[in-house]
Amino acid sequence: MSNRNVQLYPVAQALGAASPPIIISLGGLVSMSLNAPQELMTMPVFLFNLGVALSTLPAAFLVSQFGRKAAYMFAAVVAMIAGVIAATSIINQSFVWFCVGTLLVGFYAAHVQSYRFAIAEGLQGPEQGKAISRVMIGGLAAAVIGPQVVVWTQGAMDAKYAGSFFGLSVLAVLALLVLATLPSSEAKGAKQKAKSDVRLLDLLTRPKYVTAVAAGVVSYGLMAFVMTAAPIAMVSHGHEVHQAALGIQWHVLAMFAPSFFTGKLMAKYGKARITSIGLLLIAVSGVIALVGLELTHFWGSLILLGIGWNFGFIGATALVAESASDEEKSVAQGFNDFLIFSIVAVGSFMSGLLLNSQGWQMLNLVIFPIVAFVLALMLFNQRRSNKSAV
Template identity: 80%
Template sequence: MSSASTNVKLYPVAQALGASTPPIIISLGGLVSLSLNAPQDLITMPVFLFNLGVALSTLPAAFMVRQFGRKAAYLFAAMVCVLAGLVAGTSIINQSFIWFCSGTFLAGFYAAHVQSYRFAITEGVASEEQGKAISRVMIGGLAAAIIGPQVVVWTEGALEAQYAGSFLSMSVLGVLAIILLTQLKPVESGSKAKSGGSKLEALALLKRPAYLTAVAAGVVSYGLMAFVMTAAPIAMVSHGHEVHQAALGIQWHVLAMFAPSFFTGKLMAKYGKARITAIGLLLIALSGLIALFGLELTHFWGSLILLGIGWNFGFIGATALVAQSVPEEDKSVAQGLNDFLIFSIVAVGSFMSGLLLNSTSWQVLNLVIFPTVALALGLMLFNQKRSS
């Protein structure tokens, strides 16, 4: 079995382990803040700092991959996850809000490396098969959508200090990831990459129309998803729906984000990466339209499900477009900059959505979707005409 084939089997499992930690932080971060008597204005600070940690770690993650190789970088990041879980868990036991926030921020470093698994799996894989490979990693995300919440259920009250067990379990997930990642195989990436790598400045990449278009599609797909998803549970409860109904809506949304990964790669191979990306953006716009039709539970759930499917098509498609838009020797820089821009917007969007919802309404928040999607689609259309 080739090194690439071995890695294609390992990365989805690594994704399932690595992507299980964010649901723990996102679902429990605010509750832990309350239990630690944090100031009311800072209740969402642990989740914000996690997202900020992801954004700030994307470029360092790309640097580590280039300097030390993927295996060494990913093993180190998994060790940081073990440390983050220990810091967060023990801070709950010791009633320290500041140290708890430090733990979630550290977890962002690991999450930034996990995000790059979708690029790593394409190494050594034929161009026409890369979309399918990326989809396999995202299937690992589907498993994580089940594992993460179940870890919370199993460990929430495991220790006398409520929630401490859930965050200490992050360390266990990190240890399991370390065991798995030791099995990764080196993959030859072509003569240019071996002869010294790229000297390309990161921002110079944005002058490449194909790369800029792919990044814009990824930023819009992920940014809008996080922007709407963060506010959705608050909006549902504020309009008379039960908390468990809001939670169920988010669960269906997360499943819709990853379930299409079973066939997204095949669709990209048949219809093209750009076309599937555009369909994803249109589905996100359609989710906003459904949200504007009413405030019944079916409107919220229908909107969230379409938002999840749209994210899957848009984000996986944009990831594949980024992978093909630059030569091999520039990929680590290109991928790092792409993720830095995406998760910077995600961090800002998750913070701003609550402010916008509180100052305006759920309907106004969804209106933001349409001009944003139109801008991304317009850029894709312009680039297609320019290159034809």
């Protein structure tokens, strides 16, 4: 991995990861403006998440067959087209075509998610964690860029919100220009087949890989599960809408700001230890949420949830990267992301149902047994590795 790639992938991440905040911010509002049925108001956001989940394995296939540069540039072109489809559907008052647009953006987002693996290729040991942490800093920039695009462009056209989705297309064009400057990467499909007949079942019999995937799934899944319900819970317990929005803003900043030093912490204390700390912080965020319903409880919980996600997800990503050989990486990473974003899609949908039926407290109680199970799995795997080393 060249220094040039280490510099370019964070920029591509900042531009690519700015698309989800646009969809999440405006998906429901556009549905209302298009007079969608009440029960389908969140359908564009759900379809975006579903698009990410369904596209992770195709993204891994495209990378393995055509190389990362070609696959990522193709995905950016799809995003450019998807933004135009979404924008013109708003102008033409078509809810169905708007949903098609958000689904296609999910295809792009699945490729953007794999930038964190791409930047680690060719690096060893502590340098892997530092590089992954660096590309995630691009997510911090995206957390600012996406909402600002909405602010600047939502009323730029007669059809409200259409300008924001044309803005999404512009971001994709800028990302395409950045990706075009990456060194050409080799298509590894034939090379992989010659070296090894990689089977997913072989990877799933490897405790180190399974543990890393489980940590990533739980870190991301629980974060999305709680974050989706938090604004609704805050408003339903008497807080203002702008206070709920500010809480989410602090949460997103907490998700990405630690990336400046997460890589260094992993280099010093180890990937597994930082991942475990991340899971523990997610559990502590649940404790704070259960203590009370004041604004400080909600905000404190969301901030810790964001930091826990950062440690847990980046740590798990580094563990997945080191648990597979070069010829196994496309399969290992593709399945990892497929599982993560399938759970995120389901969790985002289920959190609303559980909040409405059981309440905010019960939703947070779900965190503890899940975190405990993965921590026990990591401890068992660590002891098993220690015995093997002895």
